[in-house]
Amino acid sequence: MLKKNLITHSLTATAVLILAACSTTSPPKKPVTTAPAPPTVPQPDFFSEGVRSAIKASNLAQTAKTPQQLNDVALAWLKAVEYMQKVPPHSPKRAFAQKKAAEYLQNFTIAQKKAAKSDLSVSFPTFNSHILDQQLALYLSYLAAVGKADILIVGSSRALQGINPKSLQQSLATRGYSGLQIYNFSVNGATAQVVDFMLRKLLKPEQLPRMIIWADGVRAFNSGRLDRTYQAILSSPGYERLVAGIYPSLGELTSISVPNNQDSFRLTSFNPIQTALGQKKQSEIINQIDSNGFLPILSRFNPSQYYQINPKVSGQFDKDYAELQLDGEQKKALDNIVKFTQSLKITLLFVNLPLTDDYLDTTRYTAEQKFVQKMQQESRQQSFLFRNLSLAALRHNNYFQDPSHINSDGAAAVARQLAADSSIPWPKR
Numbered sequence: 001m002l003k004k005n006l007i008t009h010s011l012t013a014t015a016v017l018i019l020a021a022c023s024t025t026s027p028p029k030k031p032v033t034t035a036p037a038p039p040t041v042p043q044p045d046f047f048s049e050g051v052r053s054a055i056k057a058s059n060l061a062q063t064a065k066t067p068q069q070l071n072d073v074a075l076a077w078l079k080a081v082e083y084m085q086k087v088p089p090h091s092p093k094r095a096f097a098q099k100k101a102a103e104y105l106q107n108f109t110i111a112q113k114k115a116a117k118s119d120l121s122v123s124f125p126t127f128n129s130h131i132l133d134q135q136l137a138l139y140l141s142y143l144a145a146v147g148k149a150d151i152l153i154v155g156s157s158r159a160l161q162g163i164n165p166k167s168l169q170q171s172l173a174t175r176g177y178s179g180l181q182i183y184n185f186s187v188n189g190a191t192a193q194v195v196d197f198m199l200r201k202l203l204k205p206e207q208l209p210r211m212i213i214w215a216d217g218v219r220a221f222n223s224g225r226l227d228r229t230y231q232a233i234l235s236s237p238g239y240e241r242l243v244a245g246i247y248p249s250l251g252e253l254t255s256i257s258v259p260n261n262q263d264s265f266r267l268t269s270f271n272p273i274q275t276a277l278g279q280k281k282q283s284e285i286i287n288q289i290d291s292n293g294f295l296p297i298l299s300r301f302n303p304s305q306y307y308q309i310n311p312k313v314s315g316q317f318d319k320d321y322a323e324l325q326l327d328g329e330q331k332k333a334l335d336n337i338v339k340f341t342q343s344l345k346i347t348l349l350f351v352n353l354p355l356t357d358d359y360l361d362t363t364r365y366t367a368e369q370k371f372v373q374k375m376q377q378e379s380r381q382q383s384f385l386f387r388n389l390s391l392a393a394l395r396h397n398n399y400f401q402d403p404s405h406i407n408s409d410g411a412a413a414v415a416r417q418l419a420a421d422s423s424i425p426w427p428k429r
Contacts, residue, residue, distance in 0.1 A: 047093045050083030054104055061111065070115040077108035113287055124248040125237035129229060132187045133238075134286045135293060136202065139185050140250050142291070143207060149183040150427050152209040153293075154195050157188030157405060159215035162353050163418070164411040165292040171419030172426060179429040183209075184293035188285075189229035191220045192333035197233060200340050201242055210427045211347040213418075214337075217355070218371035219320035223328025297407040301400040303358055310402075315363025324367050326374045338382045347425060349385040350375060351418065354394040354410075359403035385424065389417060 057076030064070045084101035087094050126133050142149070153163050165182035172180055187194065195214060219225070233239055238248070289295050315321050341348040352372060360368060372388050379386035394417065399410030406414065418424065 044086075046083045046086040047091075047097050050080045050087075050097065050100065050104070053077075053080035053083055054100075054107075057104075057107065057111070067115060070111065074108055074111040074115050077104050077111050080104040081108060116287075125241055127238040128232035128236040129187060129189065131286060132198075132233070135185060135187055135289070136248060138289070138291075138293060139183065140248065142183060142293070144250055146181055148181075148207060149209045150180045150429070151182040151211045151213060153182070153184040153186060153213045153215060154190070154198060155186045155214055155216040156190040156194075156220055157186070157295075158217060158353050159190075160184065160186035160188060160289075160293075161295040161297050161401070161408075162406040162411055162414060163213065163215050163351070164294050164296070164408065164415050166290075166294070167412040167415035168419060171416045175419060175422075177419075177426050177428060180427065182292065186215070186293070187229075190216075191227050191230060192330040192337075193227055193230040194233065195220075196333035196336050197230065199337060202248075204247060205344055208344065208346060211349065212341060213349050213351060215351040215353050215414075217353055218324075218326075218367050221326055221330045221334070221371065221374075222320065222322075222324055223330045224323030224325040225320060227329070294411070296411070297401045297405070299401050300407060300409075301356065301358075301397045301402055303397070306402060315361045315367070318364070321363060321367050324370070326371060334378065335382070338384050342383070347385070347427070349387065349424060350379070351414075352386070352388045352390055353406065353414065354390045354399070356397060356400050356403045357395055358397070387418070387421065387424075389414060391417075 053076055057073055057080060060069065060073045060076060064073050081101050081104045084097040084104065087097040091097075124133075124137075127136075151165075151168070153159055153165060155162070163184060165184050169180055169182050172178075185198070187198070190198070199208065199212070241248075285295060338348060352375065355364070355368070368390060372390070375386045376388075378384075394410065394413060399406060399413055401407040
Protein backbone atom coordinates (compact mmCIF):
# COMPACT_ATOMS: atom_id res chain seq x y z
CA MET A 1 0.00 0.00 0.00
CA LEU A 2 2.80 2.33 0.93
CA LYS A 3 4.61 1.45 -2.29
CA LYS A 4 1.54 2.20 -4.37
CA ASN A 5 1.19 5.63 -2.77
CA LEU A 6 4.81 6.40 -3.43
CA ILE A 7 4.41 5.55 -7.15
CA THR A 8 1.30 7.68 -7.47
CA HIS A 9 2.94 10.59 -5.72
CA SER A 10 5.99 10.29 -7.99
CA LEU A 11 3.86 10.37 -11.19
CA THR A 12 1.91 13.38 -9.92
CA ALA A 13 5.09 15.28 -9.15
CA THR A 14 6.50 14.48 -12.55
CA ALA A 15 3.33 15.72 -14.26
CA VAL A 16 3.52 18.93 -12.24
CA LEU A 17 7.14 19.45 -13.27
CA ILE A 18 6.29 18.86 -16.98
CA LEU A 19 3.40 21.28 -16.84
CA ALA A 20 5.57 23.85 -15.14
CA ALA A 21 8.31 23.44 -17.72
CA CYS A 22 5.81 23.87 -20.53
CA SER A 23 4.36 26.96 -18.94
CA THR A 24 7.78 28.60 -18.55
CA THR A 25 9.30 27.73 -21.98
CA SER A 26 6.35 28.29 -24.46
CA PRO A 27 5.07 31.84 -24.97
CA PRO A 28 1.34 32.31 -25.01
CA LYS A 29 -0.25 31.80 -28.40
CA LYS A 30 -1.38 34.94 -30.23
CA PRO A 31 -4.66 34.95 -32.13
CA VAL A 32 -4.22 34.32 -35.87
CA THR A 33 -5.24 37.29 -38.04
CA THR A 34 -5.85 37.22 -41.86
CA ALA A 35 -5.47 40.12 -44.31
CA PRO A 36 -8.77 41.54 -45.52
CA ALA A 37 -9.81 40.38 -49.02
CA PRO A 38 -9.51 43.07 -51.72
CA PRO A 39 -12.84 44.56 -52.70
CA THR A 40 -14.47 42.89 -55.67
CA VAL A 41 -14.28 45.07 -58.79
CA PRO A 42 -17.50 44.73 -60.77
CA GLN A 43 -16.91 43.76 -64.39
CA PRO A 44 -18.46 46.11 -66.95
CA ASP A 45 -21.60 44.77 -68.56
CA PHE A 46 -20.75 45.48 -72.18
CA PHE A 47 -23.85 43.71 -73.42
CA SER A 48 -26.19 45.95 -71.45
CA GLU A 49 -24.25 49.04 -72.52
CA GLY A 50 -24.64 47.97 -76.12
CA VAL A 51 -28.38 47.54 -75.72
CA ARG A 52 -28.67 50.98 -74.10
CA SER A 53 -26.72 52.59 -76.94
CA ALA A 54 -28.92 50.83 -79.51
CA ILE A 55 -32.06 52.10 -77.77
CA LYS A 56 -30.60 55.60 -77.79
CA ALA A 57 -29.85 55.35 -81.51
CA SER A 58 -33.35 54.09 -82.26
CA ASN A 59 -34.93 56.92 -80.27
CA LEU A 60 -32.75 59.57 -81.91
CA ALA A 61 -33.63 58.25 -85.36
CA GLN A 62 -37.32 58.95 -84.77
CA THR A 63 -36.81 62.73 -84.95
CA ALA A 64 -33.41 63.17 -86.66
CA LYS A 65 -33.55 65.62 -89.57
CA THR A 66 -30.50 67.88 -89.54
CA PRO A 67 -27.02 66.69 -90.61
CA GLN A 68 -25.85 66.81 -86.97
CA GLN A 69 -28.83 64.82 -85.71
CA LEU A 70 -28.38 62.18 -88.40
CA ASN A 71 -24.70 61.99 -87.55
CA ASP A 72 -25.56 61.45 -83.85
CA VAL A 73 -27.75 58.50 -84.84
CA ALA A 74 -24.89 56.92 -86.79
CA LEU A 75 -22.48 57.44 -83.87
CA ALA A 76 -24.89 55.82 -81.41
CA TRP A 77 -25.25 52.74 -83.61
CA LEU A 78 -21.48 52.55 -83.98
CA LYS A 79 -21.10 52.74 -80.20
CA ALA A 80 -23.58 49.90 -79.82
CA VAL A 81 -21.49 47.78 -82.19
CA GLU A 82 -18.35 48.61 -80.21
CA TYR A 83 -19.92 47.51 -76.91
CA MET A 84 -21.18 44.23 -78.34
CA GLN A 85 -17.76 43.50 -79.77
CA LYS A 86 -16.24 43.99 -76.30
CA VAL A 87 -18.26 41.14 -74.78
CA PRO A 88 -15.46 38.65 -73.81
CA PRO A 89 -15.06 35.50 -75.91
CA HIS A 90 -15.59 33.30 -72.81
CA SER A 91 -18.86 35.02 -71.89
CA PRO A 92 -22.07 33.01 -72.38
CA LYS A 93 -23.52 36.18 -73.95
CA ARG A 94 -20.85 36.28 -76.67
CA ALA A 95 -22.68 34.40 -79.44
CA PHE A 96 -25.84 36.46 -79.08
CA ALA A 97 -23.80 39.68 -78.79
CA GLN A 98 -22.11 38.95 -82.11
CA LYS A 99 -25.46 38.59 -83.82
CA LYS A 100 -26.61 41.89 -82.34
CA ALA A 101 -23.35 43.54 -83.42
CA ALA A 102 -24.05 42.49 -87.02
CA GLU A 103 -27.57 43.91 -86.82
CA TYR A 104 -26.36 47.17 -85.30
CA LEU A 105 -23.68 47.45 -87.98
CA GLN A 106 -26.36 47.25 -90.67
CA ASN A 107 -28.28 50.01 -88.90
CA PHE A 108 -25.12 52.10 -88.69
CA THR A 109 -24.55 51.72 -92.44
CA ILE A 110 -28.06 52.96 -93.17
CA ALA A 111 -27.71 55.86 -90.74
CA GLN A 112 -24.28 56.78 -92.09
CA LYS A 113 -25.60 56.93 -95.65
CA LYS A 114 -28.45 59.19 -94.55
CA ALA A 115 -26.00 61.45 -92.74
CA ALA A 116 -23.68 61.58 -95.75
CA LYS A 117 -26.57 62.32 -98.10
CA SER A 118 -27.73 65.12 -95.82
CA ASP A 119 -24.23 66.60 -95.67
CA LEU A 120 -24.00 66.81 -99.46
CA SER A 121 -27.58 67.88 -100.11
CA VAL A 122 -26.94 71.38 -98.77
CA SER A 123 -24.83 72.62 -101.59
CA PHE A 124 -23.85 75.57 -103.75
CA PRO A 125 -26.04 76.53 -106.71
CA THR A 126 -26.55 73.60 -109.03
CA PHE A 127 -24.80 73.12 -112.35
CA ASN A 128 -27.88 71.30 -113.64
CA SER A 129 -26.08 68.01 -113.14
CA HIS A 130 -26.73 66.38 -109.78
CA ILE A 131 -23.71 64.10 -110.06
CA LEU A 132 -21.43 67.00 -111.00
CA ASP A 133 -22.73 68.91 -107.97
CA GLN A 134 -22.04 65.98 -105.66
CA GLN A 135 -18.68 65.07 -107.19
CA LEU A 136 -17.56 68.68 -106.79
CA ALA A 137 -18.69 68.77 -103.15
CA LEU A 138 -16.82 65.52 -102.45
CA TYR A 139 -13.68 66.71 -104.22
CA LEU A 140 -13.66 69.97 -102.26
CA SER A 141 -13.95 67.94 -99.06
CA TYR A 142 -11.13 65.68 -100.29
CA LEU A 143 -8.94 68.74 -100.85
CA ALA A 144 -9.61 69.91 -97.31
CA ALA A 145 -8.94 66.50 -95.78
CA VAL A 146 -6.09 65.12 -97.90
CA GLY A 147 -4.79 68.00 -99.97
CA LYS A 148 -4.25 68.36 -103.69
CA ALA A 149 -4.19 65.09 -105.61
CA ASP A 150 -1.05 64.10 -107.49
CA ILE A 151 -3.12 62.55 -110.28
CA LEU A 152 -6.67 63.53 -111.24
CA ILE A 153 -8.82 61.25 -113.41
CA VAL A 154 -11.47 63.00 -115.50
CA GLY A 155 -13.97 61.94 -118.12
CA SER A 156 -17.52 60.64 -118.52
CA SER A 157 -19.26 57.68 -116.91
CA ARG A 158 -16.79 55.42 -118.68
CA ALA A 159 -14.00 56.99 -116.64
CA LEU A 160 -16.09 57.27 -113.45
CA GLN A 161 -16.21 53.49 -113.22
CA GLY A 162 -13.35 52.70 -115.60
CA ILE A 163 -10.20 53.56 -113.60
CA ASN A 164 -9.96 52.72 -109.91
CA PRO A 165 -7.68 55.29 -108.18
CA LYS A 166 -6.86 52.93 -105.31
CA SER A 167 -5.87 50.13 -107.69
CA LEU A 168 -3.68 52.58 -109.60
CA GLN A 169 -2.11 53.76 -106.35
CA GLN A 170 -1.29 50.20 -105.32
CA SER A 171 0.04 49.19 -108.73
CA LEU A 172 2.26 52.27 -108.97
CA ALA A 173 3.52 51.75 -105.41
CA THR A 174 4.85 48.31 -106.36
CA ARG A 175 6.86 50.02 -109.12
CA GLY A 176 8.46 52.59 -106.85
CA TYR A 177 5.87 55.36 -107.05
CA SER A 178 4.65 55.15 -103.47
CA GLY A 179 2.50 57.63 -101.61
CA LEU A 180 0.72 59.10 -104.64
CA GLN A 181 -2.71 60.60 -104.05
CA ILE A 182 -5.09 59.79 -106.94
CA TYR A 183 -8.67 60.99 -107.29
CA ASN A 184 -11.39 60.27 -109.86
CA PHE A 185 -13.30 63.48 -110.66
CA SER A 186 -15.36 62.10 -113.54
CA VAL A 187 -18.98 62.92 -114.31
CA ASN A 188 -21.37 60.92 -116.46
CA GLY A 189 -22.27 62.68 -119.68
CA ALA A 190 -18.99 64.61 -119.75
CA THR A 191 -17.81 65.49 -123.25
CA ALA A 192 -14.56 67.25 -124.14
CA GLN A 193 -16.34 70.57 -123.60
CA VAL A 194 -17.48 69.52 -120.12
CA VAL A 195 -13.96 68.40 -119.17
CA ASP A 196 -12.63 71.71 -120.50
CA PHE A 197 -15.13 73.56 -118.30
CA MET A 198 -14.23 71.51 -115.22
CA LEU A 199 -10.47 71.98 -115.57
CA ARG A 200 -10.25 75.58 -116.78
CA LYS A 201 -13.27 77.23 -115.14
CA LEU A 202 -14.74 75.16 -112.32
CA LEU A 203 -11.50 74.38 -110.47
CA LYS A 204 -8.84 76.88 -109.49
CA PRO A 205 -5.26 76.30 -110.71
CA GLU A 206 -4.12 75.62 -107.13
CA GLN A 207 -6.67 72.79 -106.91
CA LEU A 208 -5.28 70.99 -109.96
CA PRO A 209 -2.81 68.08 -109.80
CA ARG A 210 0.59 67.47 -111.37
CA MET A 211 -0.91 64.93 -113.78
CA ILE A 212 -4.32 64.51 -115.41
CA ILE A 213 -5.57 61.21 -116.82
CA TRP A 214 -8.42 61.93 -119.22
CA ALA A 215 -10.13 58.61 -119.91
CA ASP A 216 -12.88 58.29 -122.50
CA GLY A 217 -13.51 57.53 -126.16
CA VAL A 218 -14.81 58.68 -129.49
CA ARG A 219 -18.34 59.60 -128.49
CA ALA A 220 -17.05 62.30 -126.11
CA PHE A 221 -15.41 63.97 -129.13
CA ASN A 222 -18.22 63.80 -131.64
CA SER A 223 -19.09 67.41 -132.46
CA GLY A 224 -21.94 66.16 -134.64
CA ARG A 225 -24.07 65.20 -131.62
CA LEU A 226 -25.95 67.59 -129.35
CA ASP A 227 -23.94 68.24 -126.19
CA ARG A 228 -26.84 68.46 -123.74
CA THR A 229 -24.67 68.13 -120.64
CA TYR A 230 -22.56 71.14 -121.56
CA GLN A 231 -25.60 73.20 -122.60
CA ALA A 232 -27.27 72.42 -119.28
CA ILE A 233 -24.18 73.62 -117.40
CA LEU A 234 -24.09 76.90 -119.35
CA SER A 235 -27.68 77.63 -118.34
CA SER A 236 -27.22 76.73 -114.67
CA PRO A 237 -27.21 79.01 -111.58
CA GLY A 238 -23.80 77.63 -110.67
CA TYR A 239 -22.35 78.78 -113.99
CA GLU A 240 -23.78 82.27 -113.45
CA ARG A 241 -21.85 82.54 -110.18
CA LEU A 242 -18.66 81.39 -111.88
CA VAL A 243 -19.06 84.05 -114.55
CA ALA A 244 -19.39 86.56 -111.69
CA GLY A 245 -16.03 85.34 -110.38
CA ILE A 246 -17.40 83.35 -107.41
CA TYR A 247 -15.95 79.83 -107.10
CA PRO A 248 -17.67 77.03 -105.16
CA SER A 249 -16.08 76.52 -101.76
CA LEU A 250 -16.62 74.42 -98.67
CA GLY A 251 -18.09 77.42 -96.89
CA GLU A 252 -20.92 77.44 -99.42
CA LEU A 253 -21.88 73.88 -98.61
CA THR A 254 -23.80 75.07 -95.55
CA SER A 255 -24.43 78.74 -96.22
CA ILE A 256 -26.36 78.53 -99.49
CA SER A 257 -29.75 76.92 -99.75
CA VAL A 258 -30.69 75.57 -103.15
CA PRO A 259 -34.15 74.29 -104.12
CA ASN A 260 -34.01 70.66 -105.18
CA ASN A 261 -36.07 70.76 -108.37
CA GLN A 262 -35.76 67.26 -109.74
CA ASP A 263 -38.23 67.89 -112.59
CA SER A 264 -36.15 70.82 -113.83
CA PHE A 265 -33.01 68.68 -113.62
CA ARG A 266 -34.49 65.93 -115.73
CA LEU A 267 -35.38 68.41 -118.45
CA THR A 268 -31.91 69.94 -118.68
CA SER A 269 -29.69 66.96 -117.90
CA PHE A 270 -27.68 64.85 -120.30
CA ASN A 271 -29.22 62.25 -122.54
CA PRO A 272 -28.63 59.05 -120.51
CA ILE A 273 -27.03 56.08 -122.20
CA GLN A 274 -29.35 53.09 -122.12
CA THR A 275 -27.35 51.12 -119.60
CA ALA A 276 -27.65 50.20 -115.95
CA LEU A 277 -25.86 53.44 -115.16
CA GLY A 278 -28.41 55.50 -117.06
CA GLN A 279 -31.35 53.65 -115.51
CA LYS A 280 -30.25 53.94 -111.91
CA LYS A 281 -31.41 56.83 -109.80
CA GLN A 282 -28.63 59.34 -109.49
CA SER A 283 -28.93 59.31 -105.71
CA GLU A 284 -28.11 55.59 -105.76
CA ILE A 285 -25.07 56.22 -107.94
CA ILE A 286 -23.87 58.98 -105.62
CA ASN A 287 -24.19 56.73 -102.56
CA GLN A 288 -22.01 54.11 -104.26
CA ILE A 289 -19.19 56.49 -105.19
CA ASP A 290 -16.25 55.87 -102.86
CA SER A 291 -13.98 58.33 -101.05
CA ASN A 292 -11.73 58.67 -104.11
CA GLY A 293 -14.59 59.60 -106.43
CA PHE A 294 -14.72 56.14 -108.05
CA LEU A 295 -17.93 54.24 -108.82
CA PRO A 296 -17.36 50.51 -108.20
CA ILE A 297 -19.61 48.19 -110.21
CA LEU A 298 -19.58 44.47 -109.42
CA SER A 299 -21.99 43.10 -112.05
CA ARG A 300 -20.69 41.41 -115.19
CA PHE A 301 -21.89 41.75 -118.74
CA ASN A 302 -23.73 38.68 -119.95
CA PRO A 303 -25.10 39.34 -123.46
CA SER A 304 -27.81 36.67 -123.31
CA GLN A 305 -29.23 38.14 -120.11
CA TYR A 306 -28.52 41.80 -120.86
CA TYR A 307 -30.43 41.90 -124.14
CA GLN A 308 -33.49 40.32 -122.57
CA ILE A 309 -33.89 43.60 -120.66
CA ASN A 310 -32.18 46.17 -122.90
CA PRO A 311 -32.62 46.64 -126.64
CA LYS A 312 -29.62 45.97 -128.83
CA VAL A 313 -29.00 49.17 -130.79
CA SER A 314 -26.56 49.03 -133.68
CA GLY A 315 -24.06 51.80 -134.23
CA GLN A 316 -25.94 52.85 -137.36
CA PHE A 317 -28.82 54.05 -135.17
CA ASP A 318 -26.79 55.20 -132.15
CA LYS A 319 -27.15 58.98 -131.63
CA ASP A 320 -23.70 59.12 -130.02
CA TYR A 321 -22.17 58.15 -133.38
CA ALA A 322 -24.55 60.04 -135.67
CA GLU A 323 -22.91 62.52 -138.03
CA LEU A 324 -19.46 61.77 -136.66
CA GLN A 325 -17.31 64.90 -136.61
CA LEU A 326 -13.93 64.77 -134.90
CA ASP A 327 -13.29 68.43 -135.60
CA GLY A 328 -15.42 71.29 -134.34
CA GLU A 329 -16.33 72.41 -130.82
CA GLN A 330 -15.10 69.24 -129.10
CA LYS A 331 -11.75 69.46 -130.90
CA LYS A 332 -11.45 73.12 -129.79
CA ALA A 333 -12.06 71.96 -126.21
CA LEU A 334 -9.20 69.47 -126.55
CA ASP A 335 -6.92 72.24 -127.84
CA ASN A 336 -7.87 74.45 -124.90
CA ILE A 337 -7.10 71.71 -122.39
CA VAL A 338 -3.73 70.92 -123.96
CA LYS A 339 -2.61 74.55 -123.93
CA PHE A 340 -3.92 75.09 -120.42
CA THR A 341 -2.22 72.05 -118.89
CA GLN A 342 1.05 72.86 -120.64
CA SER A 343 0.95 76.42 -119.29
CA LEU A 344 0.69 74.99 -115.76
CA LYS A 345 3.25 72.23 -116.47
CA ILE A 346 0.63 69.55 -115.83
CA THR A 347 1.23 66.22 -117.58
CA LEU A 348 -1.79 65.30 -119.70
CA LEU A 349 -2.44 61.65 -120.54
CA PHE A 350 -5.43 60.70 -122.65
CA VAL A 351 -6.53 57.07 -122.35
CA ASN A 352 -8.84 55.50 -124.90
CA LEU A 353 -10.81 53.04 -122.80
CA PRO A 354 -11.76 49.58 -124.09
CA LEU A 355 -15.16 48.51 -125.40
CA THR A 356 -16.61 45.03 -125.78
CA ASP A 357 -16.44 43.20 -129.10
CA ASP A 358 -20.20 42.90 -128.83
CA TYR A 359 -20.47 46.71 -128.87
CA LEU A 360 -17.95 47.30 -131.66
CA ASP A 361 -20.04 46.59 -134.73
CA THR A 362 -18.93 47.91 -138.12
CA THR A 363 -20.11 51.49 -137.53
CA ARG A 364 -18.61 51.82 -134.07
CA TYR A 365 -15.40 50.01 -134.98
CA THR A 366 -14.84 52.34 -137.93
CA ALA A 367 -15.44 55.38 -135.73
CA GLU A 368 -13.10 53.94 -133.13
CA GLN A 369 -10.30 53.50 -135.66
CA LYS A 370 -10.72 57.06 -136.96
CA PHE A 371 -10.62 58.39 -133.41
CA VAL A 372 -7.45 56.50 -132.49
CA GLN A 373 -5.69 57.76 -135.62
CA LYS A 374 -6.87 61.31 -134.90
CA MET A 375 -5.66 61.24 -131.28
CA GLN A 376 -2.31 59.73 -132.23
CA GLN A 377 -1.83 62.57 -134.70
CA GLU A 378 -2.92 65.23 -132.20
CA SER A 379 -0.73 63.84 -129.43
CA ARG A 380 2.33 64.06 -131.68
CA GLN A 381 1.53 67.57 -132.90
CA GLN A 382 0.51 69.02 -129.53
CA SER A 383 2.87 67.00 -127.30
CA PHE A 384 0.49 65.26 -124.93
CA LEU A 385 0.40 61.57 -124.07
CA PHE A 386 -2.03 59.15 -125.68
CA ARG A 387 -2.53 55.49 -124.84
CA ASN A 388 -4.94 53.22 -126.65
CA LEU A 389 -6.26 50.57 -124.25
CA SER A 390 -8.77 49.13 -126.68
CA LEU A 391 -6.81 45.92 -126.43
CA ALA A 392 -8.10 42.40 -126.91
CA ALA A 393 -6.95 41.46 -123.40
CA LEU A 394 -9.13 44.20 -121.89
CA ARG A 395 -12.22 43.64 -124.03
CA HIS A 396 -13.34 40.52 -122.16
CA ASN A 397 -17.00 40.57 -121.09
CA ASN A 398 -16.04 39.78 -117.50
CA TYR A 399 -14.40 43.21 -117.34
CA PHE A 400 -17.65 45.02 -118.24
CA GLN A 401 -20.94 45.94 -116.67
CA ASP A 402 -22.61 46.46 -120.03
CA PRO A 403 -21.34 46.68 -123.64
CA SER A 404 -19.48 49.97 -123.08
CA HIS A 405 -19.00 50.46 -119.32
CA ILE A 406 -16.25 48.78 -117.33
CA ASN A 407 -16.93 47.05 -114.01
CA SER A 408 -14.67 46.88 -110.93
CA ASP A 409 -12.57 43.99 -112.24
CA GLY A 410 -12.03 45.86 -115.49
CA ALA A 411 -11.20 49.09 -113.66
CA ALA A 412 -8.50 47.30 -111.69
CA ALA A 413 -7.14 45.70 -114.88
CA VAL A 414 -6.99 49.09 -116.63
CA ALA A 415 -5.14 50.53 -113.64
CA ARG A 416 -2.60 47.71 -113.72
CA GLN A 417 -2.12 48.14 -117.46
CA LEU A 418 -1.41 51.85 -117.05
CA ALA A 419 0.92 51.37 -114.08
CA ALA A 420 2.94 48.80 -116.03
CA ASP A 421 3.64 51.37 -118.77
CA SER A 422 7.16 52.51 -117.90
CA SER A 423 7.13 55.11 -120.69
CA ILE A 424 4.57 57.19 -118.80
CA PRO A 425 6.31 59.88 -116.69
CA TRP A 426 4.47 59.23 -113.45
CA PRO A 427 4.89 61.90 -110.74
CA LYS A 428 6.99 61.07 -107.71
CA ARG A 429 6.51 62.10 -104.12
